[in-house]
Amino acid sequence: MISLLTVIQLTACNHIPGSTQKEVKTVEIPDFSSDSAYRYTQKQVDFGARVPNTTAHELCAAYLSAELKKFGAVVVDQKADLTAFDGTVLKSTNIIGSFNLGVQPRILLFSHWDSRPWADQDPVPGKRKQPVMAANDGASGVAVLLEMARLIGKNQPAVGVDIIFFDSEDYGAPESFRSQNTEDSWCLGTQYWAKNPHVTGYTARFGILLDMVGGKQATFFKEQSSEYYAPNVVNNVWSQAKSLGFGQYFVDQKGGAITDDHIYVNQLIGIPSIDIIQYDPKSASGFASYWHTTHDTMENVDKNTLKAIGTTLMHVVYNEK
Ligand SMILES: [Zn+2]
Secondary structure (H helix, E strand, O other): OEEEEEEEEEEEOOOOOOOOEEEEEEEEEEOOOHHHHHHHHHHHHHOOOOOOOOHHHHHHHHHHHHHHHHOOOEEEEEEEEEEOOOOOEEEEEEEEEEEOOOOOOEEEEEEEOOOOOOOOOOOOHHHOOOOOOOHHHHHHHHHHHHHHHHHHHHOOOOOEEEEEEEOOOOOOOOHHHOOOOOHHHOOHHHHHHHHOOOOOOOOOOEEEEEEOOOEOOOOEEEOHHHHHHOHHHHHHHHHHHHHOOOOOOEEEEEOOOOOOHHHHHHHHHOOOEEEEEEOOOOOOOOOOOOOOOOOOOHHHEOHHHHHHHHHHHHHHHHOOO
8 A cells, every 4th residue: 555645745836827837746655564564573483692793693683674675675684793891792784775766865774683691670689680582672763664675676766775784782881881981882893884984975964863663652852962963863753753643653852862873873874863763761770671681572472563663764764866
């Protein structure tokens, strides 16, 4: 199904009676399937926790790269050995899928695809060394972008689109290690790409990061660094979400300031980028209760939330000219 949206109505009037011209352009915006996005979430979880240097991680990378190729993207698997805060060398892969290659301007959409190796926020101390399944914190954002890639491949928008699945985001130092400055121990894949973009001189009109976008009754507040670096992008996304009827998800209020992949895309490569991330002002962490626990599983993933995010982003991308 395709929804039609009237994007522009031009009226030229030169004060001569009968000479008024009207041009109405419509943009076809493919309908985002939450069933499909849910299946892509499940598929990633079915590999097991996608922790760097594991078989599940390796198999999931191959799957994500193959899916993007299947949808018609030009794909780059950007491999790098990245050193974690504790000296572990992470065999990492940023997976980059480009549509409408050669077309300017470009829109950058991104999410991290790796799982956190330790559920260090788990309420049960004995479980804090287990990996996080990352159904929401990882798989949900990638799943929304995979569904968008499937649709974009069939019906390309006016702009170029680059989708990047970043690796090694969630290998950041646990609290027990945070005596030293370990803030940059997160987002390692993004830091690497921003210093070594897959195309020399790469730039985009703007970037949007999806992180934890599948939770039940999730709320997305205006993250503070996004407002600082890219206020117009925040306002564009939030206002399109509201007009689509998703105002209960996209709350028109300031949220926290969150260290996430978009920080490095803003600071290191200068692309104005925002973070759409679940935020709960009532919880101590600011995130959902199952964040970085062994309970970040499929039972917390909700198709309605995936639909709200995916539909909004489809409108944002297809309304760009
Ligand atoms: Zn995380």
